[in-house]
Amino acid sequence: MLPEEGVNAVRVVIALLVRGHFEELETLTEGRRLSASAMADAVDRYGGDLISPPEEAFAAVEESAAAEADGERVFAVDFPLWTAQEGRSALAARLALTEVMDGVWTVELIALGAP
Template sequence: MLPEEAVDVLRTVAALLASGAYEELETLTEGRRLTAPMMAEAVSAHGGLAAPPPEELAVVEPVELETGDDYERAYHVDVPLRTVQDGRPALLAQLTVAEAMQGVWTVELVGFREP
């Protein structure tokens, strides 16, 4: 299970993606992998998307990553985004969350994939 601070980061990312705030998300992720236009293109192909319920993000299954000396802990997580119309899973946002120092988490949007 992810620490609550990391889950908060996932909630923020999901909300930004669902609301179309790609430039804010690019700033949050420091544009490490995807730019705002790249995010918009990937998401727009699926129509309107909604963030998952907060309780669903609290139980996502993270994959722990080797961190070397750069981070305390790091995880890969797939965050499901649902269609606005029927609520079915439409797209998975692939994220890496890393604890830079105790209680401080960074996020990288690695990409998107079909569920």
Template sequence: MLPEEGVNAVRVVVGLLVRGDYEELETLTEGRRLSAVEMAGAVTASGRDLISPPDSAFADLEVAEIEQVSGGERAFRVALPLWTAQEGLSALALRLTLTEVMDGVWTVEVDGIEEAAAG
């Protein structure tokens, strides 16, 4: 289970994404994995307008803990369906890697913004 501080980090990322603040999101993630241009391109290519998900969406995060090789850090892969003005809950998903680098301090990487795989 993702600790509350990790969930809060996901909320921050989603908020920046919904506002279209890709430059700030790139700064937050230190440009790891996706740049601001790549994130903006993924959202634009979807043809959808992102909206803030309900609070309940953050209680239903798809989370998998992964092994870290350095310093005993905890890391999690997180997937969250995004919400859009056109669809509400959409097939578009945000994939993140969150790493707890110190107690309660998290780094975030945006791994992808893409259509969720049909399950």
């Protein structure tokens, strides 16, 4: 199960996506995988208006894989996005969350697309 601090990192990423703050998200993720323009393009291609998911969606966050490397815990998460048109959509954010120190997390947005 993903620790609460990891779930909070997911909340931050999803909130930035929903608000369309792609540049801020690129800064947060250090642009490791997706640039702000790539994020915007993926959302535009999908065609829906992103909305905040219900709180229970965050309560149900589960990692699809977990590993430990160099003393850091790494979790892979596929989080479904919600749109005004569909509710829960086929669009998902694929994330890698790393606990670099106790309670300190980094996040990487690996992809936006169908899981």
